[in-house]
Amino acid sequence: MKLYGELADWWPTFSTPQEYRKEAAFFARALTRSGDPPPRRVLELGSGGGNNAFHLKKKFAMTLVDLSPHMLAVSQALNPECEHQEGDIRTIRLGRTFDAVFVYDAICHMTNEADLRAVMRTAFEHLRPRGVALFVPDFVRETFVENTDHGGNDTTRGSVRFLQWTTDPDSRDTTYVVDFAILIRDAESQTRLVHDRHTYGLFPRATWRRLLREAGFELRSVQLPDGFGRDLFAGRRRR
Numbered sequence: 427m428k429l430y431g432e433l434a435d436w437w438p439t440f441s442t443p444q445e446y447r448k449e450a451a452f453f454a455r456a457l458t459r460s461g462d463p464p465p466r467r468v469l470e471l472g473s474g475g476g477n478n479a480f481h482l483k484k485k486f487a488m489t490l491v492d493l494s495p496h497m498l499a500v501s502q503a504l505n506p507e508c509e510h511q512e513g514d515i516r517t518i519r520l521g522r523t524f525d526a527v528f529v530y531d532a533i534c535h536m537t538n539e540a541d542l543r544a545v546m547r548t549a550f551e552h553l554r555p556r557g558v559a560l561f562v563p564d565f566v567r568e569t570f571v572e573n574t575d576h577g578g579n580d581t582t583r584g585s586v587r588f589l590q591w592t593t594d595p596d597s598r599d600t601t602y603v604v605d606f607a608i609l610i611r612d613a614e615s616q617t618r619l620v621h622d623r624h625t626y627g628l629f630p631r632a633t634w635r636r637l638l639r640e641a642g643f644e645l646r647s648v649q650l651p652d653g654f655g656r657d658l659f660a661g662r663r664r665r
């Protein structure tokens with residue numbers, strides 16, 4: 427995906443930490459509420475440019491994992507106090523455990539049950555006994571709606587404007603498609619247009635719950651008064 431590779435330098439213009447402030451506050455409450463005792467050391471799988479971590483690090487000691495060295499470099503600049511590790515969240519093993527594991531939008535990149543189960547297993551392996559993993563997919567099959575969105579920002583590096591077109595060409599499979607049309611204007615006023623297609627995973631709630639149980643988790647429900655409008659899947663490692 428170009429967004430996490432050749433365009434990664436533009437991530438802070440594509441998407442700023444300020445845009446993540448509200449949802450990160452919600453995730454911090456969800457993590458705190460689901461932990462017993464509340465977590466201190468948190469592993470984020472698929473942390474990208476570190477926009478969420480920018481907020482979460484105020485409450486937790488964050489270790490950040492991503493596949494893209496370019497996105498890790500962006501996050502490292504934003505979050506120099508956090509530990510960064512390059513790796514595939516389906517297979518990485520750091521050889522130590524955390525109080526909680528958090529997986530946000532990177533989980534959308536898991537397009538089949540085997541990959542989704544593999545990330546759940548990674549989370550499980552990195553949790554101390556009674557530690558909790560929190561997964562937050564953009565959609566589950568029951569909540570999916572085709573939609574069009576847009577965004578972008580102006581920074582000292584230049585400007586980005588993008589259109590995000592979310593569709594489901596085949597409602598019988600476990601994927602949907604997000605096409606990004608990204609306009610980039612650099613500091614010299616040169617503008618270019620890039621198309622980037624992402625294929626994301628889409629699973630019914632029942633599949634999420636079954637895979638979490640198969641990965642060894644005890645299902646937890648996280649009740650918060652201010653719903654963020656997403657399904658949260660929380661699982662606790664018994665021992």
Ligand SMILES: C[S@@+](CC[C@H](N)C(=O)[O-])C[C@H]1O[C@@H](n2cnc3c(N)ncnc32)[C@H](O)[C@@H]1O
Nearest residue numbers: 472474475476477478493494497514515532535
């Ligand atoms: C939308 S970005 C995450 C942005 C992040 N929430 C933030 O706050 O900046 C999705 C990230 O998932 C990462 N990713 C996708 N598949 C991965 C995998 N198998 N292992 C590790 N990271 C992966 C990509 O490299 C990308 O950085």
